[in-house]
Amino acid sequence: MTNYICIDVGGTTTRIATAESSERAEITIVERFPTQAKYELQLEALHSILVQIGQPAGIGLSLGGQMARDGRSVAVAPNLPDYVGQPLVETLEQRWHCPVRLGHDTVCGLLAEKNFGALQTSERCAYLTLSTGTGAAIFLGSPGLAISIEIGHQVLDSNPLICLCGQIGCLETCTGGRQLEQRLGYELTRIVDHGFWEQYCEKLAIGLVNLAHLTRVELVAVSGSIALKNEFLLPLLQRKIDERLLNARLTLTSALLGENAPLIGALALLQTPPERILH
Numbered sequence: 001m002t003n004y005i006c007i008d009v010g011g012t013t014t015r016i017a018t019a020e021s022s023e024r025a026e027i028t029i030v031e032r033f034p035t036q037a038k039y040e041l042q043l044e045a046l047h048s049i050l051v052q053i054g055q056p057a058g059i060g061l062s063l064g065g066q067m068a069r070d071g072r073s074v075a076v077a078p079n080l081p082d083y084v085g086q087p088l089v090e091t092l093e094q095r096w097h098c099p100v101r102l103g104h105d106t107v108c109g110l111l112a113e114k115n116f117g118a119l120q121t122s123e124r125c126a127y128l129t130l131s132t133g134t135g136a137a138i139f140l141g142s143p144g145l146a147i148s149i150e151i152g153h154q155v156l157d158s159n160p161l162i163c164l165c166g167q168i169g170c171l172e173t174c175t176g177g178r179q180l181e182q183r184l185g186y187e188l189t190r191i192v193d194h195g196f197w198e199q200y201c202e203k204l205a206i207g208l209v210n211l212a213h214l215t216r217v218e219l220v221a222v223s224g225s226i227a228l229k230n231e232f233l234l235p236l237l238q239r240k241i242d243e244r245l246l247n248a249r250l251t252l253t254s255a256l257l258g259e260n261a262p263l264i265g266a267l268a269l270l271q272t273p274p275e276r277i278l279h
């Protein structure tokens with residue numbers, strides 16, 4: 001039986017799944033292991049698992065980082081600096097003699113939700129993840145273009161905080177789990193103060209109002225651990241957006257595919273013409 005392979009290279013864990021078709025959302029997770037910070041060690045780990053699975057018909061990879069413009073290597077990855085500039089797609093193609101596609105995890109999440117989840121009917125939509133960082137990708141048009149964007153690094157006026165990326169005033173200094181926990185000194189899950197979440201949603205709403213006006217996006221599927229652990233967040237955020245946004249409408253909805261979205265989206269990459277993704 002033909003096997004497609006999808007791989008989600010997260011900052012801490014790598015997951016590998018197989019699928020019989022690259023056109024459906026059905027995947028079977030077959031392996032998970034700690035992501036190796038050293039690129040060569042990660043490649044060795046991947047190869048040894050793929051050998052056990054057998055010859056793949058295609059390999060799709062999702063990775064938490066910005067891709068090079070040709071989508072064949074990693075351009076920016078603060079969590080995996082050793083991967084930057086390495087010929088990842090070329091190496092896998094030469095070793096496995098099959099199509100290999102690579103995408104930013106937000107683009108993969110977007111493709112999963114667009115093809116099989118909460119964004120199926122929208123031609124102007126986005127996928128937003130609220131987790132250690134604040135990431136997004138947008139989809140515009142029909143058949144449409146999936147675009148990787150850096151929503152967390154848009155600059156908010158009067159924000160003096162220095163972001164982990166080095167810029168001053170990024171949205172992510174107010175909404176990224178890692179930066180908030182570093183500054184507060186404890187985990188976000190311990191925060192019950194409603195004022196904190198009011199402020200969180202206030203800042204994020206500004207970022208999303210900007211998104212609506214700059215891109216004409218109308219529907220946003222929200223994912224990520226911060227959204228999943230705080231059910232009150234989406235209605236509160238929607239209210240703050242509605243208060244600010246005039247002459248446009250931005251509707252938030254929960255992402256439907258959960259933690260498997262990057263894997264399902266990595267598989268979907270194999271069915272998406274390269275010209276329909278702007279890395």
Ligand SMILES: [Zn+2]
Nearest residue numbers: 153163165170
């Ligand atoms: Zn930043």
